[in-house]
Amino acid sequence: KQEVTQIPAALSVPEGENLVLNCSFTDSAIYNLQWFRQDPGKGLTSLLLIQSSQREQTSGRLNASLDKSSGRSTLYIAASQPGDSATYLCAVEYGGATNKLIFGTGTLLAVQP
Amino acid sequence: DTGVSQDPRHKITKRGQNVTFRCDPISEHNRLYWYRQTLGQGPEFLTYFQNEAQLEKSRLLSDRFSAERPKGSFSTLEIQRTEQGDSAMYLCASSPLAGASNEQFFGPGTRLTVL
Numbered sequence: 235k236q237e238v239t240q241i242p243a244a245l246s247v248p249e250g251e252n253l254v255l256n257c258s259f260t261d262s263a264i265y266n267l268q269w270f271r272q273d274p275g276k277g278l279t280s281l282l283l284i285q286s287s288q289r290e291q292t293s294g295r296l297n298a299s300l301d302k303s304s305g306r307s308t309l310y311i312a313a314s315q316p317g318d319s320a321t322y323l324c325a326v327e328y329g330g331a332t333n334k335l336i337f338g339t340g341t342l343l344a345v346q347p
Numbered sequence: 348d349t350g351v352s353q354d355p356r357h358k359i360t361k362r363g364q365n366v367t368f369r370c371d372p373i374s375e376h377n378r379l380y381w382y383r384q385t386l387g388q389g390p391e392f393l394t395y396f397q398n399e400a401q402l403e404k405s406r407l408l409s410d411r412f413s414a415e416r417p418k419g420s421f422s423t424l425e426i427q428r429t430e431q432g433d434s435a436m437y438l439c440a441s442s443p444l445a446g447a448s449n450e451q452f453f454g455p456g457t458r459l460t461v462l
Contacts, residue, residue, distance in 0.1 A: 238389070265449070266449065268450065268451065270453075275458065276455060276456070277351075277353075277438060277453045277454050277455040277456045278390070278438065278440075278453040279453075280450060280451070280452060280453070283450045323389055323390075325389070325390075327449060331402060331403065332380075332395040332402055332403045333378070333442070333449040334380060334392040334395060334403070335380075335382075335390070335392065335440075335451060336392070337389030337390050337391070338389050339387070339388055339389050340389055
């Protein structure tokens, strides 16, 4: 069964700290991996997409890495800010006819001012 | 075009009633997805359309659920005889058919509460 796991489930850090969120997946034959941000009661905002042939993607203070062989991805957030507080979701796509996403349960991040 | 839109944003209904949600994808996006998200969980795939064709339905989609995309543009998701277990956030996403990546763009969701 294709499963996605995110650790930790919740994280609280002081403002300015660098942090890493982890995502692991059971089947390494992925097509791509996408990181999303979700604010309470809202939809999902796409942060970064890493294709299976790539090792990492960067956008501003965010850097996502992908290691297919170990079934892991990390999202690195530099110099965290209170506005980064949200739930971060990792989703894996295995290709095929539909390209549906399989999501982890998310990491709830709180950045304390 | 400002992104994927969904209507309504919130829906409260009594058990046994029928509800219908609408999703307008990003223009020219051929692929359209419906997901369901319950509290504290990640979204789960419900169904997929490529243009007007419904190509996959999850086992989560019971006989009470039906989705359509009649002209390959907007989509509707109907739930008949709602149950309390249907309470969730219903999310719609779209992506282009062409291109190397399949980045999915999500709408704001419709939160359903069944009393």
